[in-house]
Amino acid sequence: MEQRISLVTLGVRDLQQARKFYEALGWSGAQQPDDEVAFYQAGGIVFGLWAALGGHGAPGVELAHNVRSPEEVDVLLADAERAGGTIIRPAQRAEWGGYTGAFADPEGYVWEVAHNPGWRLADDGSVRLA
Numbered sequence: 001m002e003q004r005i006s007l008v009t010l011g012v013r014d015l016q017q018a019r020k021f022y023e024a025l026g027w028s029g030a031q032q033p034d035d036e037v038a039f040y041q042a043g044g045i046v047f048g049l050w051a052a053l054g055g056h057g058a059p060g061v062e063l064a065h066n067v068r069s070p071e072e073v074d075v076l077l078a079d080a081e082r083a084g085g086t087i088i089r090p091a092q093r094a095e096w097g098g099y100t101g102a103f104a105d106p107e108g109y110v111w112e113v114a115h116n117p118g119w120r121l122a123d124d125g126s127v128r129l130a
Contacts, residue, residue, distance in 0.1 A: 001065060001076055001079065001080075002065075002125050004065070004125040004126075005045060005063055005064070005065065006045055006046065006064050006065055006066035006114075006121075006125070006127045007039075007045060007046045007047075007048055007063070007064035007066065007112070007127065008042075008045065008046075008047055008048070008061065008062075008063060008064075009037075009047075009048035009049070009050050009061070009062045009063075009064065009112075010048070010049055010050070010060075010061060011050055011051075011052030011060055011061070011062070012049050012050065012051060012052060013051075013052065014051075015035070015036065015037070015038060015049055015050075015051045018038075018049045019032075019038050019049060022040070022049070027040050027047075028040075029041060031129055033096065034096075035051070036050060036051045037049065037050045037051070039129055041128065041129050043126075044122075044124075044125075044126030044127065045126070045127060046119075046127055046129060050062075061109075062102075062110045062111075062112055063109065063110070063111050063112070064111065064112040064113070064114055065111055065112070065113050065114075066114050066115065066116055066119065066121055066127050067113060067114070067115050067121075068115070068121055069115055070091075070098075070099035070115045072113075072115065073091045073099050073100065073101055073113050073114065073115055074091050074101075076113045077090075077091055077101045077103055077113055080103040080105075080111070080113075081103065084105075084106050085103040085104060085105050085106065085111075086103060086104045087101065087102075087103050088102050088103060088104050088110060089101050089102040089112075091113075094114075096116075096118075097116075097117060097118065098114055098115050098116040098117060098118070099114065099115045100112055100113065100114040100115070101113055101114075118130045
């Protein structure tokens with residue numbers, strides 16, 4: 001696993017209210033591909049708001065590590081499990097076109113591991129919204 005975080009997502013009860021709050025603070029350029037999530041470019045990472053009560057969002061905070069291919073998702077999930085983590089979402093094709101799974105570390109913090117063909121992942125690991 002490369003030493004980086006690609007995405008920090010906050011699970012929110014009301015996505016539109018959360019967007020209004022962050023935009024009032026100066027955040028701009030949100031990409032909202034559906035009614036459950038909004039993404040903001042935040043330097044070399046992405047900040048996301050996910051409607052936690054929509055059935056898919058995580059309560060609290062979820063970290064993400066984007067990789068360059070679907071195969072890397074499988075490898076990293078296996079590595080996490082061997083290291084003592086727990087697979088909480090086995091890897092699978094996502095409705096948004098990528099490939100994703102998730103593990104929890106021994107303290108219960110959740111990491112999504114994803115290949116998103118719509119985002120650019122630079123050599124240095126920074127991620128850019130397309």
